[in-house]
Structures are given as C-alpha cells and as structure tokens.
Amino acid sequence: MAVIVPAKSTRERIVPAVGFSILIPGLGHYLAGRKKEALYWFFACQITLLLGMMLAGHTQNDYGFPFKIGDATILFVLLPECGNFLVTQIVTRMYESIEAGGSAPTDIPWRQFGYLLSGMSGVLGMFSAAHASGCVIADNEKIRSGQVAPKIHPGKAALLTLLLPGLGHWVTGRRFKAYLLGGAIIGLFLLGMTLGGFGDFDRQRHPYYWAGQMMLGGVGWLTSALTSGVYIVEHKPYIDAGLLFTTSAGFFNVIAALDAFHRAEQDWLAVGAQVEVKAASGPKGAGGVPGAGPGGITGAGGGLKGAGGIPGGAGGTPPTPDKQGNQS
Amino acid sequence: MINSIVMFVLLVIFSLVLSIVLSCYREDDKSAILKGMARRGAVFFVAVAGFAAVAYMISGTFLLPSS
Numbered sequence: 001m002a003v004i005v006p007a008k009s010t011r012e013r014i015v016p017a018v019g020f021s022i023l024i025p026g027l028g029h030y031l032a033g034r035k036k037e038a039l040y041w042f043f044a045c046q047i048t049l050l051l052g053m054m055l056a057g058h059t060q061n062d063y064g065f066p067f068k069i070g071d072a073t074i075l076f077v078l079l080p081e082c083g084n085f086l087v088t089q090i091v092t093r094m095y096e097s098i099e100a101g102g103s104a105p106t107d108i109p110w111r112q113f114g115y116l117l118s119g120m121s122g123v124l125g126m127f128s129a130a131h132a133s134g135c136v137i138a139d140n141e142k143i144r145s146g147q148v149a150p151k152i153h154p155g156k157a158a159l160l161t162l163l164l165p166g167l168g169h170w171v172t173g174r175r176f177k178a179y180l181l182g183g184a185i186i187g188l189f190l191l192g193m194t195l196g197g198f199g200d201f202d203r204q205r206h207p208y209y210w211a212g213q214m215m216l217g218g219v220g221w222l223t224s225a226l227t228s229g230v231y232i233v234e235h236k237p238y239i240d241a242g243l244l245f246t247t248s249a250g251f252f253n254v255i256a257a258l259d260a261f262h263r264a265e266q267d268w269l270a271v272g273a274q275v276e277v278k279a280a281s282g283p284k285g286a287g288g289v290p291g292a293g294p295g296g297i298t299g300a301g302g303g304l305k306g307a308g309g310i311p312g313g314a315g316g317t318p319p320t321p322d323k324q325g326n327q328s
Numbered sequence: 329m330i331n332s333i334v335m336f337v338l339l340v341i342f343s344l345v346l347s348i349v350l351s352c353y354r355e356d357d358k359s360a361i362l363k364g365m366a367r368r369g370a371v372f373f374v375a376v377a378g379f380a381a382v383a384y385m386i387s388g389t390f391l392l393p394s395s
Contacts, residue, residue: 185349255353
C-alpha cells in the first residue's frame with residue numbers, strides 16, 4: 001500500500017502548527033495565516049476553560065498530578081484539560097481548589113457542568129491542532145488546474161467526527177464507513193451508559209475513565225449534561241463493563257477522527273499539484289494509488305511489487321524516483 | 329451476580345465494535361472492511377476468551393489456597 005504525503009515544505013509547516021496549537025489553541029492558526037479562525041479557537045478554548053474552572057470552584061485541581069522539583073511544580077498534568085496546555089498550567093498554579101479551604105463538593109452545585117466545560121476546552125485544544133494542520137494542507141497544497149478541490153479539508157473532517165462519530169466520513173462521501181463507525185461507536189457508548197445506569201459519566205466517581213469518555217465529543221458531552229444529576233445508588237453488576245465500553249467509545253472516536261483526517265488528506269492530495277508517494281506497511285503487490293488520466297504521475301508502488309498510479313491531470317509534475325524507487 | 333452468558337455476549341459486542349473500528353482505520357473499501365472485520369473480531373475474541381479460560385483454570389487449581 002502506498003500513501004500520498006504532503007510536500008516537504010508543507011510538512012515543515014504542519015509541525016509548528018500542531019505544536020503551537022496544543023500550547024495555546026489558536027496560535028497554530030495564527031502562524032498559518034488564519035487570523036480570524038485563530039481568534040475563534042483561542043476564545044472558544046479559553047472561555048470554556050476559565051468558566052469551567054470558575055463554576056467548579058477549581059476542584060479540577062484535585063484530579064491532576066503535579067510533577068515537582070523541590071517545592072516547585074514544573075508540570076501539572078490534568079487530563080483532558082492539558083490539551084489547552086499553557087493556560088491550564090497557569091490557572092492551576094494561580095488558584096487552589098475550594099475543597100482545600102474546607103468546602104465539600106456538594107457545596108458547588110454547578111461543578112459537573114464546570115468539569116464538562118473545562119474538559120471540552122482540552123479536547124477542543126487537541127482538535128484545534130488537527131484543524132490547524134488541515135488548514136496548512138489546504139493553504140499549501142494547491143489543486144491542479146482542471147481539478148475540483150474536495151468539499152472539506154482534513155482538519156474539518158476530524159472536527160466533524162468530534163461533533164458526531166462518522167460525520168467526517170459522511171461529508172467526504174464515505175457513507176458506508178460513516179454508518180458503520182457512527183453506529184458502532186455511539187452504540188457502544190449507549191450500551192455502556194445503560195450498563196452503568198446512566199450514572200457512570202461522572203468525574204468525581206471515575207476521573208480516569210471520565211477523561212477517556214470526554215473524547216467522544218458532542219454525543220458524550222450532551223449525555224454528560226443530561227445525566228449530570230444521575231448518581232449510582234445501587235450495585236450495578238456490569239458497571240465495570242459499562243465504564244470500559246464508554247471509555248473505549250471515546251478512544252475509538254479519536255481513531256475515527258484520525259481516519260477521517262487521513263482519508264480527507266488523501267482526497268485533497270490526490271488532486272494536488274505537488275505529490276509525493278511513500279510506501280506504507282501493507283500487503284505486497286498492492287502498491288500505488290489507483291488512478292487513471294493522462295499526464296501527471298504514475299506510481300511504481302512504493303518499492304513494493306505492485307503497480308498503480310496516482311490520478312494524473314493535465315500538466316502534472318514529471319515523475320522523479322526517490323530513494324525507495326517511488327515516483328514523486 | 330455476574331452471569332457468564334451476559335459476559336460472553338458483552339465480549340462478542342466489544343469484539344465486533346473493535347473489529348469495525350480497526351478495519352475502517354486500515355481499509356477504505358467496503359468489501360475489504362467486511363472481510364477484515366470477521367478476521368480481526370475473531371482474533372480478538374479468541375485471545376480474550378483464551379486468557380479467560382486459562383485464568384479460570386489456574387484459579388481453580390494452582391491458585392486455590394488449599395492446593
């Protein structure tokens with residue numbers, strides 16, 4: 001199997017876009033020249049974080065792990081808020097949990113909503129990195145003349161998957177995968193919630209599982225908001241399986257988002273003007289990206305025993321073999 | 329009380345979902361996804377069921393306090 005990868009110049013821009021987005025959501029967009037989107041991401045992530053911290057009385061700090069040298073905290077790991085890294089580090093140092101002052105969690109009526117908001121901030125911070133990466137690809141990988149650009153760039157596909165599992169695949173035309181992934185992930189989550197009596201999406205009770213459950217995105221966040229007043233008051237024999245299912249659903253959604261990003265990226269690059277093919281692990285003889293068309297690039301299949309080619313439009317880049325015998 | 333049949337069904341469901349996610353990640357073609365699902369789901373199911381069987385056997389023999 002061979003995959004098309006962005007040009008080296010694009011790849012070099014993706015790395016800082018991702019890194020700076022994790023540091024401060026929006027910064028990656030700003031560096032990529034998307035100033036308006038940078039502002040949206042920055043305010044969306046910081047408002048949710050600060051409001052969430054305020055509503056929960058900064059009790060989020062009780063779920064984090066400080067790494068210290070002497071008395072100085074050098075890193076405060078708080079999941080998933082750390083997806084919005086820098087501001088989380090600052091806020092957790094500036095304010096103490098009100099429980100440290102003797103208040104009980106039950107004194108904070110909005111704490112579950114606060115946890116939801118601050119957790120959303122971290123997850124959105126992580127996905128801002130994917131979105132910034134997609135923006136860099138869209139801005140730097142120009143479309144060949146005569147070709148139509150895909151409807152959405154890879155970052156949007158990943159973001160739509162966060163909104164609803166399978167939606168990123170749906171908009172890129174992969175209806176079968178959309179149904180399959182969306183149905184499987186949401187079904188697993190709902191089964192898990194049922195096994196836990198709809199009380200197992202609770203940070204206070206299961207903080208580690210909760211961090212994974214938050215990765216489910218829109219469906220999970222909505223469920224969390226709707227079930228914030230539900231508590232487990234009796235023994236549930238299958239609650240462990242329920243927790244495993246709901247948390248796995250969150251992680252599976254991250255895999256689905258990665259796949260949506262990758263497939264949308266392949267769609268984008270397949271009509272791009274500058275194409276590079278690299279071998280990926282896969283069965284022998286399956287090399288190359290199938291395609292037809294005059295001119296453009298024909299791939300020899302990433303050094304594997306296969307034949308195939310990248311769809312070529314008129315006036316494509318002349319093929320030049322690289323070290324693995326690929327054509328680029 | 330945990331029911332073994334329910335646990336068996338839950339393992340089948342989890343194996344199915346895992347195989348769907350993995351196959352969709354690895355493949356992009358409908359027939360390849362369906363083909364990969366059966367293989368990956370069966371491998372995961374057999375591996376977990378195998379571990380469970382071994383754990384059950386040694387808990388009833390070597391790990392019994394009286395033995």
